[in-house]
Amino acid sequence: xxxxxxxxxxxxxxxxxxxxxxxxxxxxxxxxxxxxxxxxxxxxxxxxxxxxxxxxxxxxxxxxxxxxxxxxxxxxxxxxxxxxxxxxxxxxxxxxxxxxxxxxxxxxxxxxxxxxxxxxxxxxxxxxx
Numbered sequence: 001x002x003x004x005x006x007x008x009x010x011x012x013x014x015x016x017x018x019x020x021x022x023x024x025x026x027x028x029x030x031x032x033x034x035x036x037x038x039x040x041x042x043x044x045x046x047x048x049x050x051x052x053x054x055x056x057x058x059x060x061x062x063x064x065x066x067x068x069x070x071x072x073x074x075x076x077x078x079x080x081x082x083x084x085x086x087x088x089x090x091x092x093x094x095x096x097x098x099x100x101x102x103x104x105x106x107x108x109x110x111x112x113x114x115x116x117x118x119x120x121x122x123x124x125x126x127x128x129x
Contacts, residue, residue, distance in 0.1 A: 004120025022098030
């Protein structure tokens, strides 16, 4: 069975940092692009970041509001994708999900959420002012 298990969420004050992890199993992880998506309270799904498969160059994409603050990385030996989040803002409060697809979903140069093949359960990030 495919599993994507995200962890690392929690409560942090504005300006703080959190590091999310997502461990994948049940599919050929190294062949997939890995994405982080989020859904804020009362809002729709939003792309956060994506890293392509290593065969596709580990290219990274970010949504504009996250550029310079968030960093995505992957460890194929551990089947794990990470999201380092710095300079967090209250508007970053959301449930964060990891997802997998063959290619990154990118719209106008920003990470998007459409067409994900596999999804994991989310982890809640709460940023207080």
